[in-house]
Amino acid sequence: MVNHAHTARLTRVHYHIDDAGCAVYCGISNVMQEMDVLRTDGRANTLEFNEKNYLVCATDKAIRCWRRAAMSFDLLWILEQSLGVHLSSFGSFAWSGNTVMDFDIETASMNGSFSFPAPILNLLVVSDKNSQLFAVARTGKGLCIATTKSHTKSPVITLNQGAKTPFSSLAPLETSAQVTSTNSAKRPVDKKAAIRLLDGPCHALPPISHLAPLFIAQCLAPPLQEQK
Numbered sequence: 001m002v003n004h005a006h007t008a009r010l011t012r013v014h015y016h017i018d019d020a021g022c023a024v025y026c027g028i029s030n031v032m033q034e035m036d037v038l039r040t041d042g043r044a045n046t047l048e049f050n051e052k053n054y055l056v057c058a059t060d061k062a063i064r065c066w067r068r069a070a071m072s073f074d075l076l077w078i079l080e081q082s083l084g085v086h087l088s089s090f091g092s093f094a095w096s097g098n099t100v101m102d103f104d105i106e107t108a109s110m111n112g113s114f115s116f117p118a119p120i121l122n123l124l125v126v127s128d129k130n131s132q133l134f135a136v137a138r139t140g141k142g143l144c145i146a147t148t149k150s151h152t153k154s155p156v157i158t159l160n161q162g163a164k165t166p167f168s169s170l171a172p173l174e175t176s177a178q179v180t181s182t183n184s185a186k187r188p189v190d191k192k193a194a195i196r197l198l199d200g201p202c203h204a205l206p207p208i209s210h211l212a213p214l215f216i217a218q219c220l221a222p223p224l225q226e227q228k
Helices: 191-197 208-220
Strands: 002-004 009-015 021-027 033-039 044-049 054-059 063-069 072-079 084-088 091-096 099-103 110-115 120-127 132-139 142-150
Touching: 033 063, 044 084, 054 084, 054 091, 084 120, 091 120, 091 132, 099 142
Parallel strands: none
Antiparallel strands: 002 009, 009 021, 021 033, 044 054, 054 063, 063 072, 084 091, 091 099, 099 110, 120 132, 132 142
16 A cells, blocks of 8 residues: 655555554655654555644554654554544544544544445545535445535534543543643553554554653553543
8 A cells, every 4th residue: 555645755554474564654755765664553444644744544453643753653542443534634534334523633532423324435525615624425325425514613513521432532522722731631542552562573663752651641640530
């Protein structure tokens, strides 16, 4: 799989015999040169960039999100579900079955959702001259179009604080203005995923800037209270 980015870079996905994938980040200004190796832990279905230097890889096992800093990538969060993903300048979207979820790429919290009349095979989000967003889905019944939201306004469909969504385990649903200093710490990777971070070759391990807060959250911080 090859995906060209706006910064004249590309990512190719290489599969090992044990089906543990690696995304290899290469520079192609003059000659192709490997610059970073990212673990995907599965067979890649979708590989998406956006103009803010975020990279999302959706596999048959999970979704991983990285942010490019200088010449390397920092792992931000992992969602252990198999979903389709589409990134664009208009937002970040994931889909499963008939449902499309609009999510925040930094926190992995869900902003809203909408549905199509048939299971989605592929998704594209575009905008008109009035900044109105349209989601175009390729389904088994043909192309379907849904109006989502204005590019400059808040989502039309919002979720209750107690609603459980595929992204609710990654970050709280509060907006940045509602999150206080006492609950702003987020734990985007669960214990199983944290253990698997170290179960691989040393060149594929995340940077210390990701491992240190993860260690503090999982091993030193008190457990989160369950909501009744």
